Amino acid sequence: AFTFGNNAGLVNGDNGLVINADKDGAITEGSVSDVKKTNNVGSYEWNGTASGVDNLNTNYDVTVNAGKSDVTKANLVVNLKDITRVYGNLDAKNYSNAYTFGADAGLVNGDSGLVIKADKDGAIAGGTLTNVEKTSNAGKYSWSGTASGVANLDTNYNVTVNAGKSEVTPAKLTFVVDDKTITQGVPAEYTGKANGLTNGDTLAGIGVGGYELDSSVNPLIVGVYEDKIGVLINGSVHLTGGDGLLKNYKVEIDPGTLTVLASFNPTDDYWFGTAPWDKERNLRERKAEFHYVAGGMSL
Known part of the structure; x- marks a missing residue:
């Protein structure tokens, strides 16, 4: 890492000049041959001694000028x-x-x-x-x-x-829908609970309109309708949850069961027929209907 000055290089066929660096201001730890740490970015100097040429100091007035040693950014x-x-x-x-x-x-x-x-x-x-x-x-x-x-x-x-x-x-939002038991012809008020609402949201604000019966069920017909009461989300009744129902929530739904009982009407449940001594009685329970006829004797 050197050049010769003008008209001041090796002459007479001499060659083999080597510079042995002995100091470099850019190095703060280690040695010039085993650098451990550099200085901060900036301009420094390095110097060294010349050797490698026979009779160098005998035949030459040797001057070694310091070189610049820059540390640039990494x-x-x-x-x-x-x-x-x-x-x-x-x-x-x-x-x-x-x-x-x-x-x-x-x-x-x-x-x-x-x-x-x-x-x-x-x-x-x-x-x-x-x-x-x-x-x-x-x-x-x-x-x-x-x-x-x-x-x-x-x-x-x-x-x-x-x-x-x-x-x-999305956060987790779980709906637990209440089971309901009603009598034929008596409207039900469907209810439930929501767990996990967060971030200042309200049910109405995120598109939940309450709890509703699935359209496949006719509440005028006696029976037990399992898992048919769902959650009204954006105008549609949902009985199962999913990731796409609400933007900010993963929805889980535990649907409710509707039980419809027969109504009690005395005129239907007990009356005398037109034949003498004939009578009919209809006994109704939730899941079955019994028809009993008792016949009289002729006079």
């Missing part, structure tokens, strides 16, 4: 990791260690202590990164941040921080 690429939160979960995330380095673009020279300070997360709709008050709707967003914690970080590195993915996944 590339530091920080890829922010994916962050996932459940809709309505207000727990703050630990962003500080949520990163990986790019290929051949991490910390070098013994540097350590990198910390990422998040400055924005699209998954948060209310509050701050450390005091979340409301999440965004279920979906895919991104988060960004700045790197710090390493001495002379911006001096020694070309820093690139690539945004990370921030996803909001």
Whole structure:
């Protein structure tokens, strides 16, 4: 790593000059042949001694001028990791260690202590990164941040921080629909409970209109209709749940059972027929009908 000055190189057929470096200001730990650590980015000098030529100091007035030794910036690429939160979960995330380095673009020279300070997360709709008050709707967003914690970080590195993915996944919403027993012709009021509503939502606000009987059932017909009372979601009755019924919730439904009992009408249940001494009685129960005829004797 040298050149000769003008009209001041080797002459007389001499060759084989070698420079042995003995000091380099760019090196702070180790030696010029076994570097352990460099100095910060900047301009320094290195020097050395000449050898390798027979009778060098006898035949030449040797001058070795110091050379420049520059330390240039390393590339530091920080890829922010994916962050996932459940809709309505207000727990703050630990962003500080949520990163990986790019290929051949991490910390070098013994540097350590990198910390990422998040400055924005699209998954948060209310509050701050450390005091979340409301999440965004279920979906895919991104988060960004700045790197710090390493001495002379911006001096020694070309820093690139690539945004990370921030996803909001649906929360679990479970409906438990009540069983109902009614009498023919008497309207029922269907009820139930919802567990898991979050993020300030109301049932009406997310499209739930209450609880309703499936259209396949006629409540005027005596019988037991298992799992036929469902949840009215966006105008349709649902007896089973799924991922696509509500944007921000994974819906689970435990449907209710409707039992229809026969009505009591004395004129139908007991009367005398037109024939002397004839009578009929209809005895009805929930699942079966008995018809009993008792015949009289002729006079």
